[in-house]
Amino acid sequence: MKKHILFVCYANAFRSPVAEILFKRLVKRLGKKRIVVNSAGISNKYYGLSGKEALEPSLIEISLKHNIDLRKRKVKSLKKQMVKNASKIIVFDNYVGKKLIKRFPEAEDKIYLVKKLAGVKGNSNIKNLKGKSVKEHENYIKDIKRYLRRRRFFMTEYR
Secondary structure, three states: OOEEEEEEEOOOOOHHHHHHHHHHHHHHHOOOOOEEEEEEEOOOOOOOOEHHHHOOHHHHHHHHHOOOOOOOOEOOEOOHHHHHHOOEEEEOOHHHHHHHHHHOHHHHHHEEEHHHHOOOOOOOOOOOOOOOOHHHHHHHHHHHHHHHHOHHHHHHHOO
């Protein structure tokens, strides 16, 4: 049986697609063929746009520096079927988690904060990066790489 991991952020323009791409790489490297990774946003703000259309050129450049190509990737809005299929729904902040629970109360027991799942102490939120500096976006990429590689995160995903 396949496990479906769904990363969800507000707009699916940067945080969740970066996590999706990085986690897919890790899953592939580990040879885990029964894990399906996807991402979506709770907002329809950028729905259907490519990363090149939804993101500032400097953010495309910084993601490419980390071998993450968002240029042609289409922004996806969260659909009921995605929530239904998900084994785990991984969010980046409490705001998105609460919005998800309000829209899909049946999914409450499958929603996790990425930093909590990784065992990070302190503030569990990774705030929306809209309007933040290029440096903050780059720091997010470095941080999410670390979180996804943590043993605790993997232990909860690969049981």
